[in-house]
Amino acid sequence: MTYDLAVIGAGPAGASATIEAAKAGLDTVLIDEQRAAGGQVWRAKGPAIKAAPATPEGKTGDRLRAALAAVTADRHFSARVWDIERHTDGFRISAISPTGALTIETRAVLLAGGAQERVFAVPGWTLPGVIGLGAATALMKEQLVLPGNRVIVAGVGPLLSFVAHEIIRNGGKVAAVVDLNPLSVWLRCLPDLIGSPGLLVRGAWWRLRLWAAGVAYFHECGIRSIEGDRAVSRVTIGAVDANWCPLGAATQTYDADAVCLGHGLAPATEASRLLGADHQYDGGQGGWKPVTDDVGRTTVPGLFVAGDGAGVQGAAAAQLQGRISALAIAEDLGLLTTREWRRRSAPLILRIGKAQRFGRAMTALTIPRPGLIEAIAPDTLVCRCEGLSRHDIEAEIRAGANWPNAIKSGTRCGMGPCGGRYCTETVTELACRITGKTPGEFGIPTARPPLRPVPIGCLSGEFDYDDLPIPPPAPL
Numbered sequence: 001m002t003y004d005l006a007v008i009g010a011g012p013a014g015a016s017a018t019i020e021a022a023k024a025g026l027d028t029v030l031i032d033e034q035r036a037a038g039g040q041v042w043r044a045k046g047p048a049i050k051a052a053p054a055t056p057e058g059k060t061g062d063r064l065r066a067a068l069a070a071v072t073a074d075r076h077f078s079a080r081v082w083d084i085e086r087h088t089d090g091f092r093i094s095a096i097s098p099t100g101a102l103t104i105e106t107r108a109v110l111l112a113g114g115a116q117e118r119v120f121a122v123p124g125w126t127l128p129g130v131i132g133l134g135a136a137t138a139l140m141k142e143q144l145v146l147p148g149n150r151v152i153v154a155g156v157g158p159l160l161s162f163v164a165h166e167i168i169r170n171g172g173k174v175a176a177v178v179d180l181n182p183l184s185v186w187l188r189c190l191p192d193l194i195g196s197p198g199l200l201v202r203g204a205w206w207r208l209r210l211w212a213a214g215v216a217y218f219h220e221c222g223i224r225s226i227e228g229d230r231a232v233s234r235v236t237i238g239a240v241d242a243n244w245c246p247l248g249a250a251t252q253t254y255d256a257d258a259v260c261l262g263h264g265l266a267p268a269t270e271a272s273r274l275l276g277a278d279h280q281y282d283g284g285q286g287g288w289k290p291v292t293d294d295v296g297r298t299t300v301p302g303l304f305v306a307g308d309g310a311g312v313q314g315a316a317a318a319q320l321q322g323r324i325s326a327l328a329i330a331e332d333l334g335l336l337t338t339r340e341w342r343r344r345s346a347p348l349i350l351r352i353g354k355a356q357r358f359g360r361a362m363t364a365l366t367i368p369r370p371g372l373i374e375a376i377a378p379d380t381l382v383c384r385c386e387g388l389s390r391h392d393i394e395a396e397i398r399a400g401a402n403w404p405n406a407i408k409s410g411t412r413c414g415m416g417p418c419g420g421r422y423c424t425e426t427v428t429e430l431a432c433r434i435t436g437k438t439p440g441e442f443g444i445p446t447a448r449p450p451l452r453p454v455p456i457g458c459l460s461g462e463f464d465y466d467d468l469p470i471p472p473p474a475p476l
């Protein structure tokens with residue numbers, strides 16, 4: 001069977017798009033590598049903690065999951081999409097599901113794969129006990145597991161307060177929150193936040209709870225080093241200037257057994273790059289993102305993108321974008337008249353501006369500044385999968401590798417299991433510093449399958465070694 005629409009990702013964007021598409025009469029299939037819909041922000045609780053009281057995010061996720069269950073659409077959870085090919089009639093999607101390999105034919109694809117964490121290297125960041133801010137939210141929401149017993153929460157952006165608040169709420173201890181931004185930067189974005197009072201009040205509440213719990217919150221400070229023999233045991237912090245460059249001597253050392261570290265989010269573009277869509281650099285939306293029109297149409301016919309994967313703007317905007325894209329796809333495929341598309345999409349388009357304003361203001365807080373690079377020592381690992389230090393990467397750039405694929409083929413940087421998700425941003429900033437290019441001029445590496453690690457058996461299928469044809473020996 002060929003579907004009208006395959007939606008990849010069941011977060012706010014993808015799940016809402018699936019509901020809207022099914023209501024518009026599209027034969028839709030939804031695929032997500034998580035066990036249930038909800039994405040990163042409204043992640044479903046794991047089976048071991050089903051009885052734990054629901055959080056506000058959990059309740060919103062439950063409503064979304066109930067709405068999804070009420071529509072007719074095929075869905076595959078715990079299924080990882082590892083390849084997408086375009087052919088004359090549409091797309092072929094390859095995924096691995098718990099029941100084995102999955103091949104899906106579809107006329108249109110909506111990519112709703114969300115964002116990926118941006119973590120810039122600091123000395124000691126590869127020690128066990130250091131995890132991303134986003135990963136910490138996943139750990140606590142899905143497993144109710146704390147990142148550590150005494151945690152340093154560091155980096156930039158709104159996840160700082162949220163993660164610290166969740167650690168305290170779940171009974172953990174936060175040694176300190178270390179925010180590269182000054183308080184004034186937060187206050188300056190207040191006018192953009194007032195349009196979404198619910199979210200603004202939640203953010204203020206997290207800060208208040210941290211203050212009431214006596215958690216030290218340092219603005220204009222960054223991590224100088226993370227130390228420990230086999231795992232994190234000490235973290236040293238120090239002041240930074242307006243460019244986040246270390247300023248003066250380190251000020252304080254904390255005993256800690258975990259560090260939650262994050263420098264914002266970047267759109268996950270591996271699938272749109274694999275399909276050859278045009279991309280553009282927009283620091284205010286997390287960096288490289290596919291070029292789209294207002295409804296998420298990319299430059300590849302039949303390929304749409306919605307949510308954080310189209311530019312990081314937060315859950316509220318993602319949800320509306322997903323619905324708008326689904327309606328546009330229904331119109332493109334002839335299931336909705338233009339009049340009906342206008343009638344259904346108009347109220348969504350009216351609401352999206354406010355949501356985008358909030359999300360973009362939060363993303364703007366995390367635009368990388370030069371200090372992130374200054375804090376990396378020459379021997380600090382940048383590409384942890386391939387064991388490459390700052391020195392190794394810079395040597396390759398100075399030897400003439402002045403675009404991403406050249407660095408990749410010269411050093412294997414970005415060719416390990418993470419597929420470049422952890423190192424690409426740092427490498428880009430290092431290269432821009434040396435070459436004088438902007439990130440947009442420097443470019444982004446080519447994406448290749450597999451998009452996710454694939455067991456070799458999935459590619460080869462079932463076979464018996466005895467069936468392998470063995471050519472006759474060559475004559476002597």
Ligand SMILES: Cc1cc2nc3c(=O)[nH]c(=O)nc-3n(C[C@H](O)[C@H](O)[C@H](O)COP(=O)(O)OP(=O)(O)OC[C@H]3O[C@@H](n4cnc5c(N)ncnc54)[C@H](O)[C@@H]3O)c2cc1C
Nearest residue numbers: 009011012013032033039040081113114134307308314315
């Ligand atoms: C790690 C992380 C944690 C975050 N935590 C929070 C938070 O606590 N609070 C908050 O406000 N914002 C959080 N964010 C930001 C938040 O994700 C977004 O603003 C919002 O959820 C975006 O919605 P979305 O639908 O675009 O993407 P997401 O919610 O990220 O959903 C994308 C979905 O796509 C799926 N997916 C991606 N690639 C594939 C593939 N190849 N195969 C199958 N499935 C795939 C993922 O499993 C995921 O469920 C987090 C982001 C990240 C990266």
